[in-house]
């Protein structure tokens with residue numbers, strides 16, 4: 001019998017949404033007002049809930065009328081923002097590896113993506129000196145911390161330096177902060193808007209998809225610079241009419257109760273992270289343990305390194321699927337700097353993650369054994385005495 005597939009390839013939360021949020025949605029469905037056009041900037045009540053959450057979570061004051069807009073998912077916001085800000089010939093700095101929406105929408109808008117490599121030696125943060133050298137060409141810098149796929153977390157000091165550069169060279173910054181609540185350390189990840197002058201040049205994207213396991217609902221929001229928000233709304237006015245009102249009401253409820261609702265979700269991902277990383281370590285593949293997000297960004301095991309031509313990440317992921325029935329995302333799919341890595345999304349319960357690690361361990365051991373046997377045979381072959389050898 002074939003073992004069942006364990007799919008860890010996509011960052012699509014498998015946890016059910018918190019029950020009180022579902023109840024809030026059911027209640028909101030009964031409001032006649034919610035079945036009319038919601039208005040493209042989002043309901044003021046929802047935007048107020050966002051501003052209150054920002055105050056509690058980041059100690060940042062936002063004007064709910066001018067500095068907050070509800071989105072039909074943060075992906076929608078990211079895509080339309082690029083269209084609102086950039087045109088033919090503009091340069092947009094995009095991290096590599098990245099969430100593919102950023103470089104792809106840049107190209108679709110006729111602008112040119114400039115790659116900002118995220119390297120392990122810099123803890124997967126952009127090299128600021130290198131960034132500064134191209135800063136005068138930039139219209140927009142797209143950041144995403146805590147990062148998908150590397151799980152890197154930025155510090156407030158890093159954001160300070162980014163804002164200084166942005167103001168000095170006159171470019172805009174958007175930080176995709178959709179993983180702000182999936183953290184495992186004692187210090188929660190910061191917002192770029194905590195930097196005093198950030199509102200002059202920065203926007204930040206958030207989503208309820210990962211934070212509250214509501215990916216299918218399509219609800220997120222963007223906050224920050226009012227001119228940029230105006231520009232975004234100009235585009236959105238001509239494309240959509242805002243998220244469904246009932247979903248905005250439930251989202252507002254979730255944000256008001258974020259302090260109690262996000263804890264259990266975080267703890268579950270932490271259990272998964274610990275189980276999976278321990279499992280891989282026991283399998284002889286020690287990986288770095290993420291401090292945030294639900295991704296494990298793993299350098300390919302030694303055994304596999306340097307063996308393949310072409311994309312090793314891709315070849316490894318394919319082997320993983322065939323030999324272990326475990327599906328992961330090849331690092332090279334997130335950009336050139338992702339080569340040599342593989343991304344696991346912790347979107348399966350602990351027993352399945354343990355099973356995945358066990359299967360990987362079995363495979364790596366058998367592959368290692370096969371190699372050892374091959375080496376051994378080679379040396380035996382070499383040492384095999386030939387007729388005529390003196391004893």
Ligand SMILES: *Cc1c(COP(=O)(O)O)cnc(C)c1O
Pocket residue numbers: 011072073074075076099144148176178206207208209210215218219220
């Ligand atoms: C999942 C993800 C999103 C998409 O969020 P939605 O609000 O569901 O559109 C955006 N950015 C990053 C980096 C993500 O990983």
